[in-house]
Amino acid sequence: MRTFKLEQSKTEVITPHGGLAVVGYSLNTMTSLAKTSRTIVKRHGISNIDLIRTYLGLICLGKSDFEAVEQTRHDDFFKAAMGIKQSPSSARLRQRFDEDAQALIPLLDEASVEFLHNASISVGTLVTGHVPLDIDVFPMDNSNSKKEGVAYTYKGHDGYAPIAAYLGTEGWCLGCELRPGNQHANKEFIHTLDRVLPRARHLTEAPLLVRLDSAHDAADNRAYFRAHGVDYLIKWNPRSQDGLAWMDKAHAAGALWCHVRPGKMETLVSEPLDGTGDRLIVKVTVRQSDAKGQMFLEPEVSLEGWTTSLSSEIADEATVMALYCDHATSEQFHSEFKTDLDLERLPSGKFDTNDLVMAFAVLGYNILRWMGQRALLGPDAPVRHSAKRRRLRTVMQELMYMACRLISSGRQLSLRFGRNCPGFKAFSRVYGSA
Structure with missing residues (x-):
């Protein structure tokens, strides 16, 4: 050798x-x-x-x-x-x-x-012609430290919970504001929008589609987007909604049920939101048995929904669900901050x-x-x-x-x-x- x-x-x-x-x-x-x-x-x-x-x-x-x-x-x-x-x-x-x-x-x-x-920079658009603006909170693990602002996060560890905004399909970052770990995602969210939206307008003239998770499902946020002429797509928070009532509502509306497997069926229900042209789309899933065929005493009803300002002519229900599914790409951008830039644990x-x-x-x-x-x-x-x-x-x-x-x-x-x-x-x- x-x-x-x-x-x-x-x-x-x-x-x-x-x-x-x-x-x-x-x-x-x-x-x-x-x-x-x-x-x-x-x-x-x-x-x-x-x-x-x-x-x-x-x-x-x-x-x-x-x-x-x-x-x-x-x-x-x-x-x-x-x-x-x-x-x-x-x-x-x-x-x-x-x-x-x-x-x-x-x-x-x-x-x-x-x-x-x-x-x-080139700013990629969606199938609807909108430029996505994904805003989300992510936890940063700073356990076993006495840093200012470190608190118990929703992920079950002590750390911070910054909120980041990404523009376009490429994921250009318009801001990543540090927050205490125990701060709710929707607290001071309007102030975040006041800072982020002008930056997005400065970079593109195309219509924006703000995509948010269920922590931001609030009437004040929807009213803010309408007032500023910005389209939105927010994951619906069912809170204390009655699943059986939604199943009855689907039957009354004559919804078409899709039998995914024996003992499981699902359908979509769409209705106006806040007395405007905006929509609430709810996916109702009814399970009468588990995947192995074991029957339930009572049917299990689960709800999943989305609120959006996109009209049915621009995006049907399937397109709306696909657009929100693409919102998960922002999780990759979070990981680049924490791992690639080595910022999981902050230095000060x-x-x-x-x-x-x-x-x-x-x-x-x-x-x-x-x-x-x-x-x-x-x-x-x-x-x-x-x-x-x-x-x-x-x-x-x-x-x-x-x-x-x-x-x-x-x-x-x-x-x-x-x-x-x-x-x-x-x-x-x-x-x-x-």
Whole structure:
């Protein structure tokens, strides 16, 4: 077996994460953070934009802890790629974020939407011609910690429950606001809509279809959507509805029953909602026996329903159910925040600082998503199975963690990739379009 002689160069700068060049270029040319960050006045110390560039670079590498910045303080490539003039220490980064979290969060939110607009992203539509806007809460496990805002979540563990909004079939993130773990999903939801809907309008002129789960089945939400001219599709919360009464209502309406198997039948009942043209669609399932043929003493009736502003001419009952089923895709986007970006456990003990970390994550998420859509779906991309989008982990594996050599010659910085680098063509295409 051949063994290798190990050597460490004293002059060459070789990096394992060449994709930072795209992240830094996107941040510095497609957002105005370098200008807006100056509104947070500091008499001395490291500039706000250098703090932003440093932590965003870490987030895009899947590193959320502040201590990871110590590895980059003397990394010439990291500083050159992100445009950093002065690198902070981990203690200074944490301290400044604790001080300025509330002032930085709106700047990052605006920069994220600004990036998506300047990047001329494509926003996928549904069969109805609507652009989906999926809003949902997801739990983040921060058990065995005393962080501010950590509480018992609906998943049965202590943590946070942020609410995220995704636009289009690609899953562009318009916001991910941190919330205490025990906060109900519908609490302050109208304020979330006030922030998210203008961002969606800024990115697309197509009609929107807001899709929500049953936690948001409330008359106030439906009235809000009607007042703002936005279509909605919400999972119905049956609460204390009587199943037998709905079965009788279906019989009285002359509904057609589908016998799924012996002892089980189901039908759909549709009726007006709130005295408007909106609809409530209820799927009534009656079981007189189990799957093995064991008869019940009384029939079991289960209800599943959806409220929607989509007319029957645009979407029949089957289409409405399929559209809501597609809402579950947003669960994949949640997992990318928690696993790919390593944000299951947030790094700070302060709630506002962790909320700022989520704002950084939204911007990093959108940059990585854009890189995947631009570079990893073409014929010259590294060999992967065909897909409509690439998850963030794939983008990080194929583009972010590309080894290259930093060369400085004639006041010009160059990146030299390996002869057999499989992602070079894709990388050069996305960097050239940034």
